Every structure is written in structure tokens, then in C-alpha cells.
Amino acid sequence: xxxxxENRLTxxxxxxxxxxxxxxxxxxxxxxSLIALILIMGVFAVSSPAFLQIQNxxxxxxxxxxxxxxxxxxxxxxxxxxxxxxxGGVMALAGVLAASAVRASDSTTLGIVVCLGTAVLFGLLAxxxxxxxxxxxxxxxxxxxxxxxxxxxxxxGGIPISGFPESFRFAGSGEIAGxxxxxxxxxxxxxxxxxVLVRTPFGKIVYAIGSNExxxxxxxxxxxxxxxxxxxxAGLLTxxxxxxxxxxxxxxxxxxxxxYELNAIAAVVIGGTSLSGGRGSIIGTVIGAxxxxxxxxxxxxxxxxxxxxxxxxxxxIVFAVMIDQHSQK
Amino acid sequence: MTITKRTFLAVMSMxxxxxxxxxxxxxxxxxxxxxxxxxxxxQYWVAVANGVxxxxxxxxxxxxxxxxxxxAARELSNxxxxxxxxxxxxxxxxxxxxxxxxxxAAANKAKIPVFVLDIGVASGSIESLxxxxxxxxxxxxxxxxxxxxxxxxxxxxxxCQPGYVIPALRGQGFKEVMKEKGINIVASQTAESQRxxxxxxxxxxxxxxxxxxAVFAENDEMALGxxxxxxxxxxxxxxxxxxxxxxxxxxxxxxxxxxxATVAQQPYExxxxxxDTAVALLNDGKKPEGETYVPVKLITSDxxxxx
Numbered sequence: 001x002x003x004x005x006e007n008r009l010t011x012x013x014x015x016x017x018x019x020x021x022x023x024x025x026x027x028x029x030x031x032x033s034l035i036a037l038i039l040i041m042g043v044f045a046v047s048s049p050a051f052l053q054i055q056n057x058x059x060x061x062x063x064x065x066x067x068x069x070x071x072x073x074x075x076x077x078x079x080x081x082x083x084x085x086x087x088g089g090v091m092a093l094a095g096v097l098a099a100s101a102v103r104a105s106d107s108t109t110l111g112i113v114v115c116l117g118t119a120v121l122f123g124l125l126a127x128x129x130x131x132x133x134x135x136x137x138x139x140x141x142x143x144x145x146x147x148x149x150x151x152x153x154x155x156x157g158g159i160p161i162s163g164f165p166e167s168f169r170f171a172g173s174g175e176i177a178g179x180x181x182x183x184x185x186x187x188x189x190x191x192x193x194x195x196v197l198v199r200t201p202f203g204k205i206v207y208a209i210g211s212n213e214x215x216x217x218x219x220x221x222x223x224x225x226x227x228x229x230x231x232x233x234a235g236l237l238t239x240x241x242x243x244x245x246x247x248x249x250x251x252x253x254x255x256x257x258x259x260y261e262l263n264a265i266a267a268v269v270i271g272g273t274s275l276s277g278g279r280g281s282i283i284g285t286v287i288g289a290x291x292x293x294x295x296x297x298x299x300x301x302x303x304x305x306x307x308x309x310x311x312x313x314x315x316x317i318v319f320a321v322m323i324d325q326h327s328q329k
Numbered sequence: 330m331t332i333t334k335r336t337f338l339a340v341m342s343m344x345x346x347x348x349x350x351x352x353x354x355x356x357x358x359x360x361x362x363x364x365x366x367x368x369x370x371x372q373y374w375v376a377v378a379n380g381v382x383x384x385x386x387x388x389x390x391x392x393x394x395x396x397x398x399x400x401a402a403r404e405l406s407n408x409x410x411x412x413x414x415x416x417x418x419x420x421x422x423x424x425x426x427x428x429x430x431x432x433x434a435a436a437n438k439a440k441i442p443v444f445v446l447d448i449g450v451a452s453g454s455i456e457s458l459x460x461x462x463x464x465x466x467x468x469x470x471x472x473x474x475x476x477x478x479x480x481x482x483x484x485x486x487x488x489c490q491p492g493y494v495i496p497a498l499r500g501q502g503f504k505e506v507m508k509e510k511g512i513n514i515v516a517s518q519t520a521e522s523q524r525x526x527x528x529x530x531x532x533x534x535x536x537x538x539x540x541x542x543a544v545f546a547e548n549d550e551m552a553l554g555x556x557x558x559x560x561x562x563x564x565x566x567x568x569x570x571x572x573x574x575x576x577x578x579x580x581x582x583x584x585x586x587x588x589x590a591t592v593a594q595q596p597y598e599x600x601x602x603x604x605d606t607a608v609a610l611l612n613d614g615k616k617p618e619g620e621t622y623v624p625v626k627l628i629t630s631d632x633x634x635x636x
Contacts, residue, residue, distance in 0.1 A: 048414075056413045063406040158521070159490065162427040162451075249401040251427045256401065300410040306369055306396035 032323060033272055033287045040291060044298035051301055058183060064293030065182040066248075068286055070241040070260060071267040072193050073123075073234030075285045078268055080230050081210045081277030082137035086126060087238045087264055089149035091257035094118040094242040096152045099161035099252025108168040115246075116239035122148055123235015127228040145261065152254035162251035171240075172247020182244055186286075189240065194282045206230060210277025266313075267292055270320040291316065361391045362607060363411035364420040364600075365404060365432065367448070369396040372577070373596050374422060377446055380600020381420060388608050401428035408432045412439040418456075418607045419443045426451040426494075442610065444617075446603045449495060456610055457617035459603045463495055466592040466625040467502020467545075470571045473590050473627055474503075474543045475510045477569055482542035485516040485534045487527060487555060489547045496522070496547040499573050499592070503545045515541070520551040527554025535562050543569035549579035549591055556587050575628055583630055590629040599623045 044051040070087050077084045098115035102108065122144055129140045166174075174181045197203035208216040209223050217223045241260075246252050271288030273280025292313065299309045364381045366374050378394055385392040393416065397404035401424045411419055412435065419436050423429025426449050433453030436443045443455045450458075474484060486503060489496035500517075507514050516534045520526035527546060531554065535541060541564075546552035552572025559568045565587065572579050575593025582588040602623055609615040628634075 050413045050415065053413070059406070059409045059413060063409070066402065159492075160425060160427060245402055248431075249405060249428055250431055251401060251425075253401060253425075255399065258399065296406070297410055300393070300395055300407065301414050303391070303393045306394055 033270060033284055033291065033320070037287050037291050037294065040294055040298070044294065044301065048298065048301040051298055056297070056301075058180065060290070060293045060297045061186070062180050062182040062248075063297060064289045065186045066241045066245050067260065067263050067267055067292065068186045068289035069189055069244065070234075070238050071264040071271075071285050071289050072189060072282065073237030074261070074264040075268045075271075075273055075280060075282065076193075076197075076206060076230045077137070077234050078265070078273055078275060079206050079210045079277055079280055080227055081213065082130060082227070082231075083265070083275070084126065084141045084231070084234055085138065085261045086122060086141040086145035086148060087234075087241070088257035088260040089145035089147070089152070090119050090122045090235065090238050091242040091245060091260060092254050093122070093148040093152040093155075094239050095246040095252040095256060096156045096161060096254050097252075098242070099164070099246055100155070102164050102168050103161055106165065108165060108170075111164070111168050112243060115243045116236060119239025119242060120232055120235040123232045123238065124228065126235070127231030130231065131224040131227050141261075149254070156252070156254045158254060160251045160253040164247070164250060169247040169250060172244045173250070174247075182248065185240070185244065189237070190282060190286050197282050202226070202229075207278055210279070212278075263292065266317050270317060272320075272323075275321075288320075360389075360608075360611065361393060361414070361416045362418050362420060362604065363407075363414065363416040364392055364394045364422075364446075364603075365397065365407045365411065366394060366422045367397050367404065367424045368399045369394075370398065373574075373594075376596035377422060377600040377603075380597040380602075381446075381604055382600075383597075384601040384604040388604060390604065390608060392604075397424055399424060401425070401431075404428050405431055405435065408435045412436065412441060416441060417611055420446055420603045420607060421450075422446045423448050423450060429453075442607070444603055444607050446599055447495075457606055457619060457621045459599060459606060459621045459623065460495065461594040461599065461625050462622035463498035463625075464502040465622070466573060466594075467499035467504075468506050469502075469625065469627050470499070470545050470573065470590070470592050471503040471506025471510075473629070474545060474569060474571055475506060475512060477589070478512070478542040480511055481513075483513055483515040483538055483540055485518075485531075485538065485541055485544040486514055487530055487534075487544060487546040487551050488517065488519045489522045489551075491519060493522075496573075499547045500545075520546070520554065522548055522550060524550040524554040524557075527551030528558045529554075531555035531558035532562070535559065535564065535568075541568050543571070543589075545571045545573075547573055549574040549576045552588060552591065553578055553582060556582060560587070580628065580633060583628065584633055586630065590627055592625050593628045594625055595623055 050056055074084050094115045097118050098111045101114040102111035126141050126144050129135045130137045171181050171185060176184060205221055205226050209226060213223055267288035268285050270291050271284030273284060295313055362385060364378060366378050368374050369378060382392055395407035397407055404424050419441055421432055421443055423432055429448060429450035430452040433443050433450050433455055437454050445455050445458045447460055486500055488500050515538050518530050520530040544555050546555055549572035552570050556570050559565055569589045571589055572591040575591050579588060579591045602621060606617045606621050610617055
């Protein structure tokens, strides 16, 4: 990994900044979603007594854990100026293959290896097609999504594969000292990714590629290699998401994860990451995921019509992007 | 200054829909039921949900409907939210028997009674499974077929996936009647609940049994596939097709004189019965049967609903 001079590219936890004058705006974007999260939570706290209880807040994190983990991967790809539509399909395939491996061998380790391995391979495949194959990421991952889901259905014959040993379910349904693993794992992952993105040269290069890939390449950085790595990393995170998912529901289902790619992208965008790449923050993404989870949970607690919930979520996404656009000026 | 303005805009725009949404929330804190449904994008479940809502209103119970949108994880999240909301009973139409088992386990832990509407659950403690009388439905289909064909005729049976318990009961009821009437089932194959597979399977059966007089499929999709295969073979006048479910497509096919009959489930009635059963237990202490049956009815061209 080549290092980049510290003074050329800087970034903060709340967003990258390619120039000092930009810093305040990117900070605002991150802060905007945080303030929105707090206010939304305030509305729910007032309207539903069940909302602010510790158990419910824990429920919310458990409910958004899968989306939050795969959204982190989606964010890395979006930072490089790419997009990943394959996560839902890859999640289903990784889940089905891992479920089948566990059922056949009774080995938790094998199940985890198959789950993560499948997802990393698909990430790598998308990366190769995008970089060396020069296929636009949108089209490429649309294709790999369809391939992955197709294989999941062919392999399973459309029938879910269910019933795992407790050890295999640990990531999705276990707890340590009363705290669900679905809370611990995302927190650990986000802490690591924050460090990677903010404190390592790799993180700075990811931002640089998204800001201006050609210029980054001309500084002597092998951008293709880094993009390949980013797609594989996103694959790994999708695999972890799949592991959490199947552990939670105790079943590998070929139809699972439909629409998860869009939810992940929505979390990234609500968190203030620019879809054109180069700007965004890991903290924003986790806030974006939390906003989606809080809205869904809070509206449920308030007896809001399920159909109406989509309207609210869609409205939030639209406004989030609108704010993103305006703050770019 | 502009920064504060933008922050204000951001915050207001995100909270506005929530404030608007708050107005539509139910106010009462009487008995509250939760209905966790697998997919409100599907007419069948919309009908069950409407039955639940209407009957709850009639009986003065609030009901929270949460839609899993075909996602087992969201189903579990919905159950968690219901537990958090301290509903008095959970009515559940699970995504499948396994996801249902997880949902029931969570509700059991929270000591909230669960009434399962259709599908069934693989494990866990439930008060009652409210489900169409599938065995009876299969028998009704059998009686209809038997009344239309001679006793020495050949009939076929197309089943859903092996291991699917509920549709298998339909097949069982049908086979019972055929046995009682001494009618010979010459072929019994699975088409995995799908229309396209139903067509393939029917083609094969017709190949082997050109004199077939009737076929019973355990759902309408497969029956509609069979109808196509029979039409392609030019045997529409010869082979009687009976399905199960009463879907819109099936009713249209009966109207066109292509399918002979279907055994219709009554999802709206199922929703009502679910609420009745739960209210009977919670308010009147009336313990339900392990399985509560929703009547099914035969629909032929003579008994088609008006529209």
C-alpha cells in the first residue's frame, strides 16, 4: 500500500475534505443527519412511551444491524464513485450455501467460511468486472445480483434451508452479558472501519479515487488495485451481514435480502455521502441506518399504517439527497 | 447564517412527515392486538388483514398491523416491536413455518399469547392455528369430481412441494373421496406450486394417460398450468380441472369455462375468526381448539361471485 503525503488529502470523521473551506459544509452534513436523528427520536419519545426504553433502543440496533453492516461496504464503494446493487442477491446466496454447508457438515467454522467466502468472491468478481472489465458498476452489479440470486434459487430449489446449531447462530442471536451480538458486531465493525477510513493511507486513497480517479492515478497510485480491494471488502461486509441475517432467522432463504441493496444505499445517502463519490463519512452512514431503523420502529409503535411507512421513509430519503445537493453548492 | 438555515431545513424536512404521521395514530389504550402479516403486497393477506381490522373494530379492540414484506428478519423485528408495545395478543401469519417458529419463540419468552393465521409454525407454543379446512376442501373437490365423471374414469392429482403440510391435506381429502367412490387415481405428481411446472407435469400425465377425465391440483396456479397443457393437447372438453384457493385468475378461468371449479379459501373470514378466537380466550377465558377451521367453499361456473 503506497502512502500519500498527509498534507495533500485530509479527512475528518464527519466527512472528507479536499479543501479547508469545504470542511464546515461537510461537517454540517454529518451533523444535520445527527440532529435529524435526535429530533425524530424526540418525536417518537413523546408519542410512544415504549420508545425510549433501553430494550427498545437495543431492538432498534438489532433491527438495523444487517443493513448497517452492508451499508458500510456500500459506502466504501460509493466513496470511490461506484455503486453496488448486488448485496441482496449475494446475501441470499451466501446464506443458502452456508446454511447448506452447516446442515451437511454440522461445522460452524465451515459455515462461516462458506458464507464469507461466497460474498468475498462475488465482491471480487464485481471488482474485476468494474476495473479490468470496464463495465459500469451499476450494470455490472445489477448482473451479479441476478446471477447470485439465480444460483441461490437453483441450488436450493426455492426451499429455505433451516435449523442450525446454536454456535452457528451465535452471531445473529447470541448475547454477551445481556448485549446481543447483533449490537456488538456492528459496533466493532464500525469502529474498525472508522479507523481504516480516517487514519490510514488506504482510507485517504478511497476518498481520492472518488474525488478524481484520473488525478489519483497520475500520482502513481494503482487505483484499479484499490478498487478491487474496496469491492472485496464490501463483499466481506455483505457476507457478515448474511451471517447475522441467517443466524437471526435460523434459515437460509433464497428469497431473502430483496431490496437490501437499496436500503443500504439509502442509509449511505441519508448519512450524507455523495453518490458521485469522494465525500461521505462512516459516522454519517451509521446515523443513516439508525434513522431508517428508528423510523420503522417508531412508526410501528405508533400504530401507523404499514403502507404509510414507505411514504415516510421515501420522503426522508428524498430530503436527505436534496440537502446533500444544496450543500454542495 | 446560511449554515443554520440549512440545518433548520434539514431537520424540519426530516421530522415533518413524522409529525403528520402522528395524527393518524390510534388513541385508545384498550385491549391491543398485534397482527404480524407476511406480505401486504399480496391480495390474500390484505383480505386477512381487513378481516382482522374490521372484526377488531366491531369488538372494540385496537389492532396494530405490521407488514414483514416477505422478509423473515423484518417479521422478527415486527414481533419485537409488538412485544415492546405490550400488545395483549399476537396474531401471526408467518413468512414460513420456520420464521414463524422464531417469531413464536420471541412471543413465548415475552409471555404473549400467539394465534397463528394460516401457514403454521414449525415449533413453539401457540393458542390456536386458524386455518382453512384443507382436508374438507380436498374432500369437497373430490365430491365434485366424482359427481361429474363415471366411476371407471381415470383421474390425476398434482401436489405442491413434498413436505408442505397444509396443501398435502387437500390432496389427502381428495384421495379419500376417490377411494370411497372407487375412482382410480392414475397419476400423482408434484408441480411445486407453480403454474409453469403445472403445465409441464400435466403434459407428461396426458402423454401417459390419454383418457384422463379429471385432474385436481392442490393450488390454483398449478391448476391454471394444467388448463394450458390440456388446451394445447386439444382435450379441453375431455379433462375436468379443479384447483384450490379461489384466486382472481382461477375465477376468471372458471368464467371462461376453462377450469371447472376451485375450492375457495375465505381469507377475510380467517382474519375475523382470528380476532374472535383471541377475544374469546382473553376476555371470556374460552380456550380454543389447537386448530380452528375456516370454512371453504366450492366455486363453479354456477356459483361464481357476481363480479
